[in-house]
Amino acid sequence: MEIPVMVGAGLVVIGVGLGIGRIGGSAMEAIARQPEAYGKIQTAMLIAAALIEGIGFAALFAV
Amino acid sequence: MRKTFFTRFFLVATLLLAQFTFANEQEHEAEEHGKDLKTEIKEYISHHLKDSHDFSLFSYTKENGEHKYVGFPLPVILWDNGLKVFSSSKFHHGETIAEVDGNHYKLYHSKIYKTDSEGTINYDEEHHPTNVKPLDFSITKNVVMIIVTGLLMLWLFTSLARSYAKNNGIPTGAGRFFEPIVLYIRDDIARPNIGEKRYKKYMPFLLTIFFFIWFLNIFGLTPLGINVTGNIAITFALALMTFLITNFTGTKDYWMHQFNPLGNTMPWYAKIPLYIILVPIEILGLFIKPFSLLIRLYANMQAGHIVLMSLIGLMFIFKSWLGSPLSFFLAFAISLIEILVALLQAYIFTMLSALYFGFASEDHHEEGHENDPELVHL
Numbered sequence: 001m002e003i004p005v006m007v008g009a010g011l012v013v014i015g016v017g018l019g020i021g022r023i024g025g026s027a028m029e030a031i032a033r034q035p036e037a038y039g040k041i042q043t044a045m046l047i048a049a050a051l052i053e054g055i056g057f058a059a060l061f062a063v
Numbered sequence: 064m065r066k067t068f069f070t071r072f073f074l075v076a077t078l079l080l081a082q083f084t085f086a087n088e089q090e091h092e093a094e095e096h097g098k099d100l101k102t103e104i105k106e107y108i109s110h111h112l113k114d115s116h117d118f119s120l121f122s123y124t125k126e127n128g129e130h131k132y133v134g135f136p137l138p139v140i141l142w143d144n145g146l147k148v149f150s151s152s153k154f155h156h157g158e159t160i161a162e163v164d165g166n167h168y169k170l171y172h173s174k175i176y177k178t179d180s181e182g183t184i185n186y187d188e189e190h191h192p193t194n195v196k197p198l199d200f201s202i203t204k205n206v207v208m209i210i211v212t213g214l215l216m217l218w219l220f221t222s223l224a225r226s227y228a229k230n231n232g233i234p235t236g237a238g239r240f241f242e243p244i245v246l247y248i249r250d251d252i253a254r255p256n257i258g259e260k261r262y263k264k265y266m267p268f269l270l271t272i273f274f275f276i277w278f279l280n281i282f283g284l285t286p287l288g289i290n291v292t293g294n295i296a297i298t299f300a301l302a303l304m305t306f307l308i309t310n311f312t313g314t315k316d317y318w319m320h321q322f323n324p325l326g327n328t329m330p331w332y333a334k335i336p337l338y339i340i341l342v343p344i345e346i347l348g349l350f351i352k353p354f355s356l357l358i359r360l361y362a363n364m365q366a367g368h369i370v371l372m373s374l375i376g377l378m379f380i381f382k383s384w385l386g387s388p389l390s391f392f393l394a395f396a397i398s399l400i401e402i403l404v405a406l407l408q409a410y411i412f413t414m415l416s417a418l419y420f421g422f423a424s425e426d427h428h429e430e431g432h433e434n435d436p437e438l439v440h441l
Contacts, residue, residue: 022279043251046407046410046411047411047414050359050407050408050411051119051355052359053359053363054355054359054362054363055355057358057359057362057366058355058358058359059361060362060366061358
């Protein structure tokens with residue numbers, strides 16, 4: 001595979017990692033603030049993470 | 064009573080299935096003799112990921128170079144100026160050319176092409192075959208798995224419903240595992256997104272989609288090599304159903320919202336420059352939302368299988384005391400994650416479908432009435 005393709009794939013993975021990391025981080029903070037809302041926060045976090053991962057996979061497969 | 068029925072059913076099914084299993088002896092050409100481990104692993108992985116016309120459970124090579132396949136062939140149904148049905152054992156795993164009614168068919172890379180008696184395949188510049196392909200309606204491995212999953216779900220849920228009727232609303236046995244899941248789909252996925260009035264219409268579809276995708280994903284993790292949801296045609300069909308249901312049950316407000324997103328908030332001459340950009344994006348979003356469902360499920364499953372099989376193959380490449388156990392444990396950990404991903408992807412698909420149904424069936428909000436200056440607030 002050519003170099004630009006590999007660089008593009010690497011950038012996509014960086015983007016996905018940063019995005020999901022930030023969501024995870026803010027979910028942790030929210031749980032720390034209000035531990036009884038743990039279920040709802042976890043649900044929302046998983047949904048957002050799956051959306052970002054979907055875009056990441058689409059980009060990787062197009063590459 | 065139900066427990067003995069369960070065990071009897073599975074005993075009969077296993078015995079019936081065992082009648083059809085037999086081993087085919089194969090002699091391989093000299094070209095395959097010098098295959099090194101990496102190409103063999105790559106072939107094995109791609110065989111696992113692709114659909115095939117026979118249900119081969121596993122194959123092994125004996126010491127004198129013969130391949131033995133254990134499995135059973137599936138019927139091939141073609142439409143080529145007439146219906147032709149034959150067993151895929153005539154293909155001998157891609158080795159020979161099947162001759163049916165004077166037509167010759169050759170299996171090349173899991174697709175059937177029509178050739179002459181020599182088996183020539185004409186390639187174009189990009190090394191794609193240009194032979195005529197007859198319409199292929201065969202019962203392949205994926206079709207068998209879909210039918211099996213459908214029958215399993217049918218049996219499971221009808222017996223669940225019957226146990227409710229017998230026991231006055233309290234589930235027994237396997238029902239105790241499925242009832243919280245069904246209630247979760249109703250209370251936390253359907254009701255918040257679709258609203259109280261209309262969620263009942265969409266519940267059968269959401270439940271079916273959830274359990275279908277979940278069971279198919281779990282079946283893909285077994286070593287039988289059945290990769291159904293990692294097939295883009297199947298996820299395309301599921302996303303197409305979501306798309307059709309969203310659009311055919313959309314209320315008038317939904318379509319108005321698509322083509323008139325800003326509503327009453329601005330006079331018409333101010334909306335035109337915005338609409339030139341906004342309306343194409345909305346229409347594009349109409350197609351991209353189910354498309355993302357399709358890609359997400361397909362890519363997650365496919366990538367998971369590739370990673371898992373590559374790690375298992377890595378075990379055989381590192382023939383050492385240190386590398387192989389490490390890759391074994393890594394493969395084990397990743398397969399645990401894959402079990403979680405199976406459930407998660409089914410949940411995400413159902414959740415996003417419910418969200419799109421909610422968009423489609425929303426009632427008329429009061430748009431722009433809040434800023435009405437005529438109202439006097441006391």
